[in-house]
Amino acid sequence: MKVKYSIRTSEILFERAQESIPGGVNSPVRAFKSVGGTPVFFERAEGAYLYDVDGNRYIDLIASWGPMILGHSHPTVVEAVARQVSVATSFGAPTRLEIEMAELMKEMVPGLEMVRMVNSGTEACMSALRLARGYTGKNKFIKFNGCYHGHADSFLVKAGSGVATFDIQNVPGVTGGTAQDTLTAPYNDIEAVKRLIDQNPGDIAAIIVEPVAGNMGCVPPQNDFLKKLRTLCDLYGIILIFDEVMTGFRLAPGGAQQRLGIQADLVTFGKVIGGGLPVGAFGGKRDIMKAIAPLGNVYQAGTLSGNPLAMTAGYATLSILNQHSEIYSELDHKTELLEKKLSEALSANGWTFVANRLGSMLSFHFDVDQVTNFEQASKANLNTFKKFFHHMLSRGVYLPPSAFESYFLSNALSNADIEYIADMAYEFKNIG
């Protein structure tokens, strides 16, 4: 297993892809630009394993960036989607499925009174922000450095994920007019938030936050950060938006809101909610949600929103999670074990690092003392990260190809898989 995999076919496909697709990929981080080398092209996946076009097998620690929380090709989900394909794939008109999906989400997520389906996390966050602005009649909002809320213009200011990975300071195409309404503060820094509110009296529509940040590696909230945000929002009539695109249905059936016991006004979803198909959603308090068209004038729409195939995959996935809440404790235990074993292996080889974890979100930052915000995360040793990434990849372990992404475990991962990952990490020697 120690031999480097041959990825000849991936290399040929990557060459070909770059002729027709910018960078050869349809989402930037996939291109391996920050870690170097050739992105692996995949063909098939089952449970915790990915199979590339050269027939190599990898243990998957991305789970499609979250959605495949039950593992790939879960039989119940596959069967439900297959059945729906032969019934109908799109109407552009209402269906019973959409009501069932909305009702199931309301059952699982505390405080969710109404919900609107969209097709991605980006759309969910973009729409929730428009709604917050439309509802309050205010323009500005606060986001946190290193948090990612999709690629809508307003959010591409000090953003995490690929924007951080490629160290893009200003995104060309985002106008100054748009960016000036985006106020930013360091994550976990409540004093900075208070200052922004003081400096912009009566102008702030919303505060949007990843309740557990996952787009600068995993950074959990500290010192009652979320509770204090809640208090400030109540005090100043600001809408609190939890971006649960990553944490929703992952940290608990009711997401971070449930796990951490803090209620937002609006919540956005993506990733897990689609079970591997393109789905997003936003929802929250009835009073606010009623401002959306056709009830109100805050316009929001989608040709494929609530698509029957997507709803079927999402509903099947959420139903399993809802009926088997033991999945959450299993996932937590597996992630805890992976954190422990990887930490032991890296420490034994003399590496210094910080492991951050909350539930089944986990990340390692090399050569830093602590990571509680983006400013600290960006000081981590990227060179060591690159070497670690390629070391593990060539031994059949697929980690996120960016130091600014969290690992995502699926419940298909076995203890034997975790042992294997740790064994491979033991071979990652620090030779100065």
Ligand SMILES: *Cc1c(COP(=O)(O)O)cnc(C)c1O
């Ligand atoms: C992935 C992600 C998004 C964007 O979702 P897409 O489906 O990629 O558009 C938004 N917010 C958070 C927290 C995310 O992790």
